[in-house]
Amino acid sequence: MNNSMTNLEKIRKSLSRRNRAEGLFRWAGRVAIFLGLMAVVVLFVDIIGKGHGAFRIAYIELDIDYDPEKIGIENLSDPQQLAGADWQALPKAALNKQFPGITSRGDKRSLYGLISNGAGYDLKDRLMANPLLLGDQERVWILTDDDIDTYYKSWLAGEPYAARLSDKQVEWIAELHEHGKIRLQFNANFFTRGDSREPEQAGIRGALVGSLFTLALTLIFSFPVGVAAAIYLEEFAPKNGWTDFIEVNINNLAAVPSIIFGLLGLAIFINFFHVPRSVPIVGGLVLTLMTLPTIIISSRAAIKSVPPSIREAALGMGASKYQMVLHHVLPLAMPGMLTGAIIGMAQALGESAPLLMIGMVAFIVDIPGGFSDPATVLPVQIFLWADSPERAFIEKTSAAIMVLLSFLIVMNASAVWLRKRLERRW
Template structure:
């Protein structure tokens, strides 16, 4: 009877263990499936962005034989005032008519002129300004094609079909002739990195947005890092434990979860309406992002200070060091890697923010590159927002390419934070 009871107990235990193992395997499988699904989603997202944005790094260009005819340009010498009023558009059009002499009629000429970007005359102006000896001479130059032509050329498949858009049949015949003769090619799009924003997709670039982001982040870093570290040191090393410090800690933790647009409203009300600081300036953007990143930096800095063993403080005080010497000579250097990691993560978060900057007017159309923190500027996420709202098809690849650049900066910053933590942290 006893043996039979033990057998039953053993079977019951084995059934329970088998059930636990099944649950554990199921849970492990769900975890692996979740990770695989997340990786798949990221791969699909990145593949879609790269597929749409890679075309922005090349630009269709047309080869023209231009003649800097003083009569067409309407100038007799090369100086700043003459170049301002010179008719470089006429030079471009004359070169196109010479290339296609069979074109006649106003409508045909209008279509012919639309093969070339409206920004092409500015390239000729810069070349003549750099080399005044070109006046009265001819040269072969590559000028950017119009965005409709560029979209059609990039969409051409092996079967010959392409996205027509506003491209007429006559324009397609001219494009085919230029492609067959090698006078229409896809070249590296340097304008994307050297130009500011433009209403013409082929002339639009991210330089102004990149400089605006850099200036905004410099202001944010210059304010948030010392203030955040100082607040963390006070709360962790000096502040007494009472209801007031508990209230401050709770509010700091709550501020870290506040929607970013609330900080934009705060910046609009205080920095612009009350202090009357300039709108759409990196200074105001940096102040708003400072308020947003301070909770993150304070929390990470306090965590870094807590990770320093109490024995370090006790040993330093036992050697006769003052409270300030203990903090700044022993505790702070050991906690600095964690503080830097939290700061870099906070800066990466600030780099990708859009909503608070929209509230302070950094959504303006900015062409010129800002020269200081008080000049009108925009930032890369806002530039992406503006391009995504543009109706032209060519802005789709510009938007995706700008996202690629932004993601590259974010990946570099987060990778740097991980590397610093692994390189500098100490195991106690």
Template sequence: MSDSTQKVINSLKKRHRKEKVFRAAGATAIGFGFLLVFLLITDIITKATPAFKQNWIAIEVDFQPDLLGIDGLDLTRLPKGDYRTVLRSAIFEMMPEVSGRRDKRSLFGLISSSAEFEIRNHLVANPADLGKKVTVWVKVDDDVDSYLKDDVVVGEPGIRISEKQATWIKKWVDSELIESRWNSEFFSLGDSREPESAGVKGALTGTFYTMLVTLVLSFPLGVAAALYLEEFAPKNRWTDFIEVNINNLAAVPSIVFGLLGLAVIINIFGLPRSTPLVGGIVLTLMTLPTIIIASRASIKAVPPSIREAAMGLGASRMQVAFSHVLPLAMPGIITGTIIGMAQALGETAPLLMIGMVAFIVDVPGGITDPATVMPVQIYLWADSPERAFVAKTSAAILVLLGFLLIMNSFAAFMRKKFEKRW
């Protein structure tokens, strides 16, 4: 074997060895990325699991008219009764061995602050129970709920349960007065300062309205701008100037769009703060460059032969653009829209600037009602000191990911529907 042949063989071995190393490095990088995603999702699910359960306690409530401070014959006054007194009486009667003002205050603190509204709602829904003693299930306080879920020891950091309170809780558990249930109210209630009563319905509804406004404004504007620039606009310095600015806008920090919305949309045009309408307009400004750039790339990818064939058959430029080019480019356009909407769905900074960080309990009924969105809700809960909000934050992240998955699945379906081959 000649020296030149041996050099070629050695060179091939070296190249093959480098190729194997590169493939191994690429596979390792992909595996490491999947591992990190798996650990992240696992950690979120583990922390979120307690939020989907809620502990309730059964108490014997005596709905006597004199305790409620109402006339027993006037059922219209049921919502205005003194249910706090009725609740305190029921709790102290359930634990007669507890005496002293401080101990009674500690005992009453084990019940959720929403309990009096829950027994009020029970009586309003069942007016026949007036004058009777009935069993009503109410939520326990978030500290008790966390204590029971986490199986912790009194005295640990973050545990706000005393030894005496732990004894009372153990008695309730042994008496089967406490029951863990599926927390459906997490999906049916708005925000609350009490973790046991906090839900995501308000933020989820606000997110839906905000994304709806964003889609309705950004999709037609972005597609129209891309179609004009690619199919109709003359190639001169003005269109070059527009293209450069569109590319630059795609790299502008999102908080700048929030400042623009605050200065122009709210202060000049006078639109209401903290509404999905304003939030959608701000997110539209932010997502338009992404949609325009992706749409232009998709339109440019349509073969020139399609245009030439249509024009050869007598079609006008407008007919070519809307009947041939746009349908063929639609899958790529929808992909760019998905990217822009996914970016908008996770944005927090621009919405903070227009007031969507406000504490809003009510579920919005339209695009002009005060609202917040899921990323802002997660931000607010993550900043709360209560232990129970840790689980609520992780659960809200799962809901946000689910919302994103549904939105992307619908977009993928639409992309497949419009996809055409040539």
């Protein structure tokens, strides 16, 4: 009796110690999660803080006179005249009218520097869309130069950054602002245009389309091959030294640095098979090499998680092995396989290193129209912009990161959703 009491006391004593240990462990877990979340929050705050400005850009309102003489054009359907036309003369004339009495060469250059040097082509597009405007007048919001845009945004924020502006330009902007003739508008160009050396004209459409083409090819190449390999290894391959060897090497491949796959792609696809460089085809092939191990490993895990009783039931009914796999194992493993594929795709979407090796780092202005057009991808575009000296590219870089991250979030969320949706219980 005495003895059992002391036992109880011992248990009680150890109980408080155990509870303390458990409480401590829980707190450690919470702190770890908090730190992880903080890292994400800091990342997002920093990127959104830097990048949100890129979605708006400064425009100046000008009275444009579509004077055929100034442009040097009479017939809008004559390609030769169109090619020789001086479109930039239109906004220049409008600026002269807005700020009369500027004669010195330097001041004129300053004045014309207010607007983007692509502004004339925007006006050409307007004119081509509506030829009746020729000889007529119109009030148009004209895209500013990136330095003006940067200054105007910083000025609005109360911390003017005028290092690249002349005193005159600063005065003019103040004047325009007073009359409500300069304002920030939604930057549609960012989503509709390809890359450009001029930050105000640069967009991510080219990189986005390039990424989509490359990823589509990656998915088409890697999913069937990966799933087939996983099924063969799990269901059909004899368990012997060879399959062990293959398994070890698939796991090795998953750990190989991605730039090595780029070198491999360069050596095999470009140098040996002479696939053109910088195109989504070769990008897709290289990313396939990189994604395959991920897909094979996750597909094998999905196949393994199908309960053996289902296999026995199918075989016991007289299904052949192929029927067992096709009718029962594959449908049950599909959610897991798709999840793995999406996560593999998300990895591939964020990958830049292997693509640098196969020339997808080129400066490409045109939006790719197919799998064999030169293209770049989002992460490489981010790399290119981050490398550019113009201050306006800082916010573009962050904005492109935002676009990339939102795609990644959508992909990962859809993987979770898909898993929940298709999950079956047995």
